[in-house]
Amino acid sequence: MVPPRQRAHVDVNDPILFFDSGIGGLSVLGPTLQLLPNAPVVYCADSAGFPYGKKSDAELASRVPALLGRLVERYHPRLAVIACNTASTIALDHVRTALDLPVVGTVPAIKPAAEVSKSRIIGVLGTEATVRQPYVDDLAARFAPDCTIIRYGSPELVELAESKLAGGDVALEEVRAASEPMFDGAGGEGIDTVVLACTHFPLLRDELRAAFPEVMFVDGSAGIARRVAHLTHDQPWPAYPSPGLMLFTGPSRHPTPGSLQGYGIGEVKTL
16 A cells, blocks of 8 residues: 655644535544544535536546645645545545545445444445445455445435435435335345445434334444544644634535534535
8 A cells, every 4th residue: 555645744723624525524524523623624515516426437536636626725734535435436546646645535334344244244325326336346355255235326315414414304214215225125134234335324323223223334434533543643733623614615505503513613605
């Protein structure tokens, strides 16, 4: 593995840049701030390009590095986190080539799922774009060779997560209906562990657990947070937490102030 590039000089106020198509990356930001509570944060939701799950690979491979390049020029982050499985599985290599700073990606948590599954039948619940990626095959071959992997892309769950943080009511039956086809397909009745392969989906963890109480849901957010802490362990941080900035690239249903509690966001604006 090639070691990530490091900034020659890091200022105490240089932020960590989080990037997602929407608000899903908050599920990664939260655990990161638990480890690095004083970290300055800029969170960008590409609402002008939302949803990513229905875009072509070529479009995302072009759009994501270009947008991140502009954000790096403006905010001078010490590190960037692509807190989006779809963008990571398609554009991570392009972004790392384009940017002269460490970039942490998000990939489906198949390895930890294989470590806990008893039935050896694992569901991968993500966007349509993520679940079709060969990267999922590679992760399964490396970390779960004795498991059956059943994939399902649910754009409805992405919309439900966005709606929840914008203050909308999310019915348990809606969450169940958006996920149930994965269990109804061939072999699906044996699934005991589900990888939440979209960062939006952990924001619906309570609803998913209530809808499918016999299933264990896993995601990679804690591992990503540990990776960020490791890459920045010898860098200076402010003495106190500072309000984070949340950016949207276009019109969007902004999260309610209450839903942003615990994420360190103090200002929300549109680019």
